[in-house]
Amino acid sequence: MQIIRYRDSAGTIHLGARHAGGQATRLEGELFGNLRDTREPAQVAKLLAPLQPADIVCIGLNYRKHAEEGGQPIPEYPVVFMKTSSACQNPGDPIVLPRRLRSDAVDYECELAVVIGKPCHNVSRADALNYVLGYTCANDVSARDWQIKKGGSQWCRGKTFATFCPLGPALVTADEIPNPNALGIKTVLNGQTMQDWNTNDMIFDVPTLIEFLSGSTLLSPGTVILTGTPHGVGGARKPPVFLQPGDTVTIEIEKIGSLTNPVIEETC
Numbered sequence: 027m028q029i030i031r032y033r034d035s036a037g038t039i040h041l042g043a044r045h046a047g048g049q050a051t052r053l054e055g056e057l058f059g060n061l062r063d064t065r066e067p068a069q070v071a072k073l074l075a076p077l078q079p080a081d082i083v084c085i086g087l088n089y090r091k092h093a094e095e096g097g098q099p100i101p102e103y104p105v106v107f108m109k110t111s112s113a114c115q116n117p118g119d120p121i122v123l124p125r126r127l128r129s130d131a132v133d134y135e136c137e138l139a140v141v142i143g144k145p146c147h148n149v150s151r152a153d154a155l156n157y158v159l160g161y162t163c164a165n166d167v168s169a170r171d172w173q174i175k176k177g178g179s180q181w182c183r184g185k186t187f188a189t190f191c192p193l194g195p196a197l198v199t200a201d202e203i204p205n206p207n208a209l210g211i212k213t214v215l216n217g218q219t220m221q222d223w224n225t226n227d228m229i230f231d232v233p234t235l236i237e238f239l240s241g242s243t244l245l246s247p248g249t250v251i252l253t254g255t256p257h258g259v260g261g262a263r264k265p266p267v268f269l270q271p272g273d274t275v276t277i278e279i280e281k282i283g284s285l286t287n288p289v290i291e292e293t294c
Contacts, residue, residue: 027043027061027198027199027201027202028043028044028045028196028197028198028199028202028283029041029042029043029044029053029057029061029076029160029196029197029198029199030042030043030044030050030068030070030073030074030076030194030195030196030197031073031074031075031076031077031197032050032068032070032071032072032073032074033070033071033072033074034069034070034071035069035071039074040052040053040068041053041055041057041061042068042070043063043068044195044196049067050067050068050070051063051064051065051066051067051068052064052066052067052068052069057077057159057197057248058143058144058159058247058248072116073116073117073118073194073195074116074117074194075114075115075116075117075192075193075194076141076162076193076194076195076196076197077141077193077197077248077250078111078114078248079111079114079191079193079248079249079250080111080246080247080248080249080250081108081111081245081246081248081249081250082108082109082110082111082113082114082191082249082250082252083106083108083239083245083249083250083251083252084106084107084108084109084166084185084251084252085104085105085106085230085235085251085252085253085254086105086106086107086181086254087100087101087105087229087254088104088105088228088229088230088235088253088254088255089223089227089228089229089254089255089256089257090227090229091223091227091256091257092254092255092256092257092259092262093229094257095257095258095259095262096262100229101229103238104230104234104235104238104239106239107180107181107182107185108182108185108186109166109182109185109186109190109191109252110186112188113185113186113187113188113189113190113191114191114192114193115189115190115191115192115193115287116192116193116194117192117193117194117195117285117286117287118286118287118288119189119192119287120189120287120288120289120290121165121167121189121190121192121269121275121287121288121289121290122187122188122189122290122291122292123269123270123271123289123290123291123292124169124172124187124292125291125292125293125294126292126294127172127187129169129170129171129172129184129187130171130268131169131170131171131261131266131268132167132168132169132170132268132269133167133168133169133170133259133260133261133268133269134165134167134213134215134220134221134259134260134269134275134277135165135166135167135168135213135255135259136163136164136165136211136212136213136221136255136256136277136278136279137163137164137165137166137211137252137253137254137255137277138161138163138164138206138209138211138225138232138252138253138279139161139162139163139164139193139250139251139252139253140158140161140206140232140235140236140250140251140253141158141159141160141161141162141197141248141249141250141251142157142158142159142236142245142246142247142248142249142250142251143157143158143159143160143200143247144157144159144247145244145245145246145247146236146240146244146245146246146249147240147243147244147245148240148241148242149236149237149240150237151233151234151236151237152233154232154233154234154236154237154240155200155206155232155233155236157236157240157245158200158206158232158236159197159199159200159247160197160198160199160200160202160203161197161198161200161203161206161279161282162193162194162195162196162197162198162282162285163193163194163195163277163278163279163282163283163284163285164191164192164193164250164252164277164285165191165192165213165275165277165285165287166185166190166191166252166255167185167187167189167190167191167192167269168181168184168185168190168261169183169184169185169187169190170184170261170268171184172184172187173185191252192277192285192287193250193285194283194285195283195284195285196282196283198281198282198283202281203281203282206225206231206232207225207226207228207231207232208224208225208226209224209225209279209280209281209282210222210223210224210278210279210280211223211224211225211256211277211278211279211280212277212278212279213258213275213276213277213278214275214276214278215260215267215269215273215274215275215276216273216274216275220258220259220260220267221255221256221257221258221259222256222258223256223257223258224256225253227256228253228254229254232253235251235253236251239251269289270289271289271290271291272288272289272290273288273289274286274287274288274289275287275289
């Protein structure tokens with residue numbers, strides 16, 4: 027099933043099932059419980075991120091060619107950082123370039139997002155995918171100056187400004203993607219393809235990440251895992267290519283769809 031989350035014209039939030047051809051029907055029930063397709067047309071006034079994350083756990087340097095483009099050694103263990111859940115942004119809504127804590131080095135990162143569907147603690151690699159509700163597209167928007175130079179030697183400050191985690195357009199349930207490490211993934215900026223690779227280049231595949239992240243740690247339903255980005259990020263280009271007001275950035279992942287956001291400046 028391809029699950030969307032939307033607001034109707036009265037402002038009420040619903041879940042829906044996206045069907046071939048773009049039609050959607052309204053779902054009843056809970057995202058982490060039982061869902062029933064009512065077969066009633068979904069009255070979508072505004073498409074939202076497919077969930078409000080419980081936590082956003084992120085992995086850095088998880089594609090071999092991305093590590094190479096940054097001159098970084100292949101990590102021995104997954105590189106983990108966090109985004110606040112308030113960084114989540116809807117499809118179609120803007121990525122806002124920070125101006126109060128100014129950044130002129132805001133970058134795009136296409137990422138496969140994994141959504142945990144039930145309490146996940148000390149899970150084995152062999153059993154890990156049984157804890158996945160589904161997958162969606164993510165943009166791990168990153169202020170490189172705050173990430174690298176001004177963030178106190180950790181990445182969270184540069185990664186978690188408001189709107190820095192667009193998610194969507196739909197949550198595709200795990201039964202439709204039996205192998206998350208065989209998906210084409212790309213970023214298109216103003217019509218130009220900037221990243222175009224495959225999730226099979228991950229250093230730590232999705233089952234390995236879930237085993238590692240759940241080790242002595244409870245991943246609650248609604249935890250979103252951002253699994254890293256392939257090579258082609260703006261900060262590694264010569265000259266660098268950073269997001270500018272007026273840009274449009276799209277994340278595309280095979281079997282999931284396209285997540286598009288415009289870019290604007292913060293007003294403060």
